Amino acid sequence: MLILSTHNKYNKMNIIIIGATSGIGKEIAGIYIDQGHKVGLTGRRKALLEEIKGDNENIHISTYDVNAEDAPVHLMELIEQMGGVERVIYSSGYGKSNPELDLEKELHTADVNVKGFMRHATTLFNYWNNNNLQGHMTVISSIAGIRSLGIAPSYSATKNYQSFYFEALRQLASMKKAKISFTAIKPGFVATDFIAGKNYPFTLNKEIVARKIVKAVDRKRKNYVIYGIWRPIALLMRIIPPFLWRGAIGRLIGRSDN
Numbered sequence: 001m002l003i004l005s006t007h008n009k010y011n012k013m014n015i016i017i018i019g020a021t022s023g024i025g026k027e028i029a030g031i032y033i034d035q036g037h038k039v040g041l042t043g044r045r046k047a048l049l050e051e052i053k054g055d056n057e058n059i060h061i062s063t064y065d066v067n068a069e070d071a072p073v074h075l076m077e078l079i080e081q082m083g084g085v086e087r088v089i090y091s092s093g094y095g096k097s098n099p100e101l102d103l104e105k106e107l108h109t110a111d112v113n114v115k116g117f118m119r120h121a122t123t124l125f126n127y128w129n130n131n132n133l134q135g136h137m138t139v140i141s142s143i144a145g146i147r148s149l150g151i152a153p154s155y156s157a158t159k160n161y162q163s164f165y166f167e168a169l170r171q172l173a174s175m176k177k178a179k180i181s182f183t184a185i186k187p188g189f190v191a192t193d194f195i196a197g198k199n200y201p202f203t204l205n206k207e208i209v210a211r212k213i214v215k216a217v218d219r220k221r222k223n224y225v226i227y228g229i230w231r232p233i234a235l236l237m238r239i240i241p242p243f244l245w246r247g248a249i250g251r252l253i254g255r256s257d258n
């Protein structure tokens with residue numbers, strides 16, 4: 001039976017991390033596990049999930065592809081197994097630089113970052129709203145979603161899509177008087193498998209990034225650009241005139257992608 005309230009006397013929460021097998025999602029999971037919350041972890045690599053779980057009864061795992069048609073079924077089964085959920089972090093993501101515009105890469109990026117993301121966002125919204133529950137969903141978007149990137153068209157467009165979609169869901173939640181909130185995290189480069197072998201500037205440490213994300217989620221920030229040099233870069237990206245962005249800056253970004 002699905003238990004609808006997940007607060008217990010220690011004010012611990014039930015938290016699910018989608019894409020917890022590596023990188024930022026795995027680091028965030030580690031923090032929540034250390035804090036004693038009941039966590040649900042997902043990803044396609046079962047052995048990695050089992051390794052994190054060990055014999056910890058506070059950890060529940062589910063192996064599935066975010067863009068499989070039955071992903072919402074897996075998500076709801078995990079929620080049921082945990083007795084409810086009030087916080088979900090969607091960290092699954094795919095992105096490759098693709099200046100040659102390989103169609104398969106572009107489509108796969110959209111599958112994970114848009115279709116998989118929506119399969120989770122819609123399922124969670126309806127679960128929280130229909131049961132009159134409080135819920136909070138976070139997506140690990142990217143600074144790449146602030147301004148379109150010629151070297152990664154699908155990646156930058158899908159990362160923009162995620163925060164735009166959340167803006168719409170915020171409005172929908174307000175129309176329905178639902179107690180659901182949304183956070184879009186926008187990191188710059190973070191040292192994970194995602195950018196392995198690349199020589200990108202200002203690469204951040206994933207442990208610090210995860211701690212900053214957990215804090216921003218606690219504060220229910222709507223949009224949060226990760227710390228340091230990435231804040232002024234994000235500001236510059238927002239205000240720079242289009243002709244400059246397409247020209248000099250575009251070439252500079254293209255050169256660092258090696």
Ligand SMILES: NC(=O)c1ccc[n+]([C@@H]2O[C@H](COP(=O)([O-])OP(=O)(O)OC[C@H]3O[C@@H](n4cnc5c(N)ncnc54)[C@H](OP(=O)(O)O)[C@@H]3O)[C@@H](O)[C@H]2O)c1
Pocket residue numbers: 018019020021022023024025042043044045064065066067091092093094095112140141142143186187188189190191192193194195
């Ligand atoms: N690293 C960066 O520089 C950077 C910068 C900005 C934003 N981000 C964003 O941060 C998020 C996490 O990336 P990361 O840096 O932590 O990279 P990562 O270590 O490669 O982690 C990616 C995670 O996504 C999961 N995933 C990928 N495709 C999936 C699919 N089809 N179904 C289910 N899970 C899938 C992977 O799990 P399985 O392979 O086990 O399925 C893995 O847990 C991504 O959304 C990325 O866009 C990263």
